[in-house]
Amino acid sequence: MRGKERVTAVMKGQPYDQRPFCPLLSLYGAKLTECSLRTYYTDPASYSRGQQAVAETFHPDVLLSPFFMAGFGEAFGGELRYFEKQPPNLARPAISSIYELPDLNIPDPDSHPSLVYQREALRNLVIQHGQETIIAASLLGPFDLPIMIMGLESWLEIVLCDPGGVKQMLDVTTPFFLKWIEILIAEGADALVLPSPFLTPAILTCEVAERIVLPALRGIYDQLPCPVILHSVGGPFMPLLKLLGKLPNIGGAVVDEGEDLVMVRDVLGPGRILFGGLDGGLIWRRTPEELRVATHQILNERKDDLHFVFTATGPDVDWRTTPEQLHAILSAISEDGCT
Amino acid sequence: MSVKAIDHIYEAIIEANISKADQYVNQMVLDTDYQGVLDNLLIPLLDRIGTGDETKWLNVAQGYVTSKILRRILSEYEEAVNVDDAAEHDVVVLCNAEDDCHPLGRMIVASILRGHGWGVVDLGIDVEPNSLLDAAERIGARVVGVSAMTYTTASNIHKVREEITSRGLTGKIKLAVGGVPFRLDSQLVAEVEADGTAANALHAPALFRRLWDQTVDEEGDNHER
Numbered sequence: 067m068r069g070k071e072r073v074t075a076v077m078k079g080q081p082y083d084q085r086p087f088c089p090l091l092s093l094y095g096a097k098l099t100e101c102s103l104r105t106y107y108t109d110p111a112s113y114s115r116g117q118q119a120v121a122e123t124f125h126p127d128v129l130l131s132p133f134f135m136a137g138f139g140e141a142f143g144g145e146l147r148y149f150e151k152q153p154p155n156l157a158r159p160a161i162s163s164i165y166e167l168p169d170l171n172i173p174d175p176d177s178h179p180s181l182v183y184q185r186e187a188l189r190n191l192v193i194q195h196g197q198e199t200i201i202a203a204s205l206l207g208p209f210d211l212p213i214m215i216m217g218l219e220s221w222l223e224i225v226l227c228d229p230g231g232v233k234q235m236l237d238v239t240t241p242f243f244l245k246w247i248e249i250l251i252a253e254g255a256d257a258l259v260l261p262s263p264f265l266t267p268a269i270l271t272c273e274v275a276e277r278i279v280l281p282a283l284r285g286i287y288d289q290l291p292c293p294v295i296l297h298s299v300g301g302p303f304m305p306l307l308k309l310l311g312k313l314p315n316i317g318g319a320v321v322d323e324g325e326d327l328v329m330v331r332d333v334l335g336p337g338r339i340l341f342g343g344l345d346g347g348l349i350w351r352r353t354p355e356e357l358r359v360a361t362h363q364i365l366n367e368r369k370d371d372l373h374f375v376f377t378a379t380g381p382d383v384d385w386r387t388t389p390e391q392l393h394a395i396l397s398a399i400s401e402d403g404c405t
Numbered sequence: 406m407s408v409k410a411i412d413h414i415y416e417a418i419i420e421a422n423i424s425k426a427d428q429y430v431n432q433m434v435l436d437t438d439y440q441g442v443l444d445n446l447l448i449p450l451l452d453r454i455g456t457g458d459e460t461k462w463l464n465v466a467q468g469y470v471t472s473k474i475l476r477r478i479l480s481e482y483e484e485a486v487n488v489d490d491a492a493e494h495d496v497v498v499l500c501n502a503e504d505d506c507h508p509l510g511r512m513i514v515a516s517i518l519r520g521h522g523w524g525v526v527d528l529g530i531d532v533e534p535n536s537l538l539d540a541a542e543r544i545g546a547r548v549v550g551v552s553a554m555t556y557t558t559a560s561n562i563h564k565v566r567e568e569i570t571s572r573g574l575t576g577k578i579k580l581a582v583g584g585v586p587f588r589l590d591s592q593l594v595a596e597v598e599a600d601g602t603a604a605n606a607l608h609a610p611a612l613f614r615r616l617w618d619q620t621v622d623e624e625g626d627n628h629e630r
Contacts, residue, residue, distance in 0.1 A: 147531075149504055152557040157506050157531075219509045222469055226423045268585065269465045273420040301585060347556050348590055384556060 068198040069127030070256075076339060079372045085365060085399050089378035089392065090346055091120045092133035093153055097385055098123060104148045107134055108179070110186035114194060121195055124392055127375075128257070129195050131188035131203040131250075133382055135261060138206055139214030141173035141180040151385035159217040164224055164231040170215065172242065175249050185253055192254030203255040204297070205246050208239040208286055209279055210264045215239070221264065225278055232278060240286050251291060259320070261297045261381075267306045275309050283313055293317025295339065298325075300347060300380035308333050322379045323348075327368060339373050344395065346378030350386040354394035361398035411450055414474065418454065421466035423473060430474055434481050442478060451520065454607050463605040465509060471607065472516030479519060496524035497613055498541045499550040500532035503561040507554035510584055513606045514550060521610035534568035541578055547620040548613050550581040551599075559586040559593055566598040576623045579616035583609065 067075070067083045075082040095116020096106040105112045117129050136156045140146050143160030161170055175181045184203075191201045206214060212221040212235050224231040250258060264270070265279065287294075296303070296310055297320040304326070307319060311333045318339030321330050327342050334340055344352075344360055352360070361376070368374040376399055383392070410429050417426035433446055454463075454471065463471075499515055501508060508530050515525045526540055532551075541549050553559035562582055569578055582599040583606075594602050600619075603612040 147504070147506060149557065152555055155504075155506050155555075218465075218507070219469075219512065222466060222509070226421060226466060226469065267464060271419070271421040271464060271466055273422065274466055301589065345589070347586075351590075351592065381555075 069125070070196075070198055070200050072127050073200045073375070076373055076375055079337065084403060086127035086375045087124075087377070087396060087399050088128040088341060088375050089124070089126055089343075089395075090130060090133060090380075090382050091117075091124065091126065091378075092130045093382035093385065094387070095120045097151075098389075103150065103152075103154065107132060107137070107148070107154055108183055110183055110190055113183075113187040114190040117191055118194065121199065123389055124396060126199070128200040128202050129191055130259070131191055131201070131255070132184055133204050133261070134184065135204075135206060135214060135263065137180045137184060138211060141178050142215045143171055144214065153382060156214055156217075159215060159220075161216045162220055163216070164220075164228065164234060167234055167238065170238065172238065175246065181246075185249065188250065188253045188255060196254060196256070200256045201254065202257040202259050202295075203250045203253075204259040204261055205243065205250065207260050207262070207265070207283070208236050208243050209283065210260070210262055211239040211243065213264050218264070218269075222269070225270075225274065229278070232282070236282055236286075243286070244289060247291065257317075258292065258294045259297050260294050261299045262303070262310075263299050265306065265310060266298060266301060266303065268301045270306065272305055272309060275306055280309055280313070287313045287315050290315040295320060295341070298322050298379070300345075304329060304333070311335075311338075318373075320377055320379060327364075327374075331371060337373060339375055340368075340371065341375045341377040341379075342368070343377040343379055346380045346383040346387075348384070349378060349391050349395070350384050350388070352391065354390055357391055357394040358398040361395050362402060365399065365402045411446060411453070414446070414450060415453055418467055418470050418474070421464070421470050423470050426470055426474055427477075430477055434478070439481070442481075447475075447478060447520065451607070451610075463607055465513070468513040468517075468606045469509070472513045472520075475516050475520035494522055494524035495617060496526060496544050496546055497548045497550060497617075498526045498528060498537060498544070498546045499552070500528035500537050501530040502551050502553040502558045503533050503564060504531055505553045505555070505558035505561070505584075506530045507552075507584075510554070510606065511550075511552040514552070514583065514609045517606050518610055518613060523610065523613065534565040537565060538568050538572060538574070538578070542572075542574075546578065548579045548581055548616045550583065550609070550613070553582070553584040553586060556586045556590065556593075559584060560597065562597040562599065577620055579620055581609070581612055581616055 072082045072086045098119035099116045101112050136154050139156040144156050145158040146154040147157035148154050188203050293315045295318045303321045320341035323345040331340055413429045414426055499511055501511055515527050518525050551562050579600040582602050587593050587602045600616055601612050603609045
């Protein structure tokens with residue numbers, strides 16, 4: 067089976083030849099092609115070459131367009147900081163207070179270089195790999211995008227103290243979010259992934275989520291044209307996932323290695339896709355044999371779960387990871403065989 | 406300050422409900438002098454937070470509410486008795502690791518340390534090891550605290566250890582570290598050769614006290630020799 071058929075079978079709960087493998091290798095393509103990260107995250111052709119190398123080296127069932135959250139911050143007027151071995155980060159957000167919101171420039175998806183880069187990188191993936199592989203694109207939801215616009219501290223303060231400010235910010239982020247989803251689908255994305263750097267139990271309490279976040283998100287997610295996959299970005303997703311999982315149009319969730327997958331499956335229900343696996347940030351620390359054993363163990367625990375996809379959890383697979391380590395996981399998946 | 410009011414404030418922290426916390430803290434500030442606040446609220450509340458099961462894995466919103474309460478009380482205190490805080494306390498230096506641009510955890514730790522009577526010099530984000538050690542030597546800090554949000558920036562903290570060693574300050578200045586990577590990767594503290602970390606911001610004062618006292622003990626041992 068090709069990756070696309072395999073993942074489609076998972077979505078439909080039909081038999082497949084082996085578990086799909088969906089590691090987050092957005093950054094890793096730059097390592098494989100020895101591309102500077104400033105070039106990789108600004109030049110769509112360089113990103114395509116990196117993902118081509120990922121496809122040839124590991125044959126993943128899913129390829130991702132740039133997993134580049136800070137790029138949204140740049141699009142809204144923030145400044146980026148580039149690194150040698152990790153994705154760019156936001157060095158300075160566009161605004162620091164809700165009072166500056168009226169002066170915020172809303173980026174034009176057709177002309178802002180950062181958004182054009184993301185679109186072109188996605189389009190290239192669809193053209194080059196879309197026949198055989200699922201192409202996923204990531205974007206930030208209306209409550210997560212503000213941390214890229216004004217920084218975590220300012221946004222948290224607004225969420226905790228200023229209901230009027232929350233509404234003002236959502237009036238900016240919601241239309242952008244819905245428009246960007248339309249664009250990603252039009253560019254050919256098969257799946258949409260929503261990283262949750264803000265909507266995570268490491269940041270928010272369930273009480274705040276229930277009181278402030280969920281009432282606002284219900285109406286917004288109702289308008290989504292397709293289901294989205296929630297992504298924990300590292301660290302536990304429970305118990306907040308219990309609440310987020312009740313939102314409309316949630317197609318599944320990517321959860322951390324330490325999470326209790328039985329409990330997460332209960333929360334998601336039987337039909338939605340559960341992405342679990344080994345922590346992408348720590349794979350580099352384990353020997354190939356340890357990785358094989360850990361992979362077999364997780365696959366064995368989920369053997370009856372037709373809607374389970376094996377992934378590298380957390381943010382991008384760490385730069386220090388060797389291809390041999392990832393191949394060890396791949397071989398274990400292959401040995402595990404079919405459902 | 407009644408026990409019940411402490412319960413309400415504690416509950417507000419657990420829920421990260423800042424308006425509920427404000428309601429009780431404002432009333433307390435109106436009704437009580439600083440010594441009363443210190444003895445009857447601040448110390449018992451911080452003790453409870455530091456030992457409570459619910460706060461074992463404190464999240465950012467809860468830490469933020471706690472630091473907000475502390476800042477509110479300390480600002481009242483400074484206005485009331487006009488004390489220049491750093492002059493009278495043991496002073497430590499905090500910063501984010503080189504290349505790290507995520508200030509929130511560090512700022513919460515700074516507030517909580519100040520709430521426990523520490524003087525804090527906060528150098529901000531993306532600080533190079535030589536700037537950190539220059540500041541620490543200048544003010545006589547025995548502990549420096551470095552925060553990081555990603556695995557990559559956390560690994561940069563090892564350069565702080567190298568700087569401490571190259572300046573001959575091993576044992577004289579201790580290195581405390583914190584941030585998500587240290588919670589997720591149990592080997593990271595040893596890998597960057599830090600002297601310790603805390604489960605969350607509320608446990609930072611105990612960590613800093615322990616490290617500070619170690620330097621004093623080690624200095625005493627050296628003098629005896």
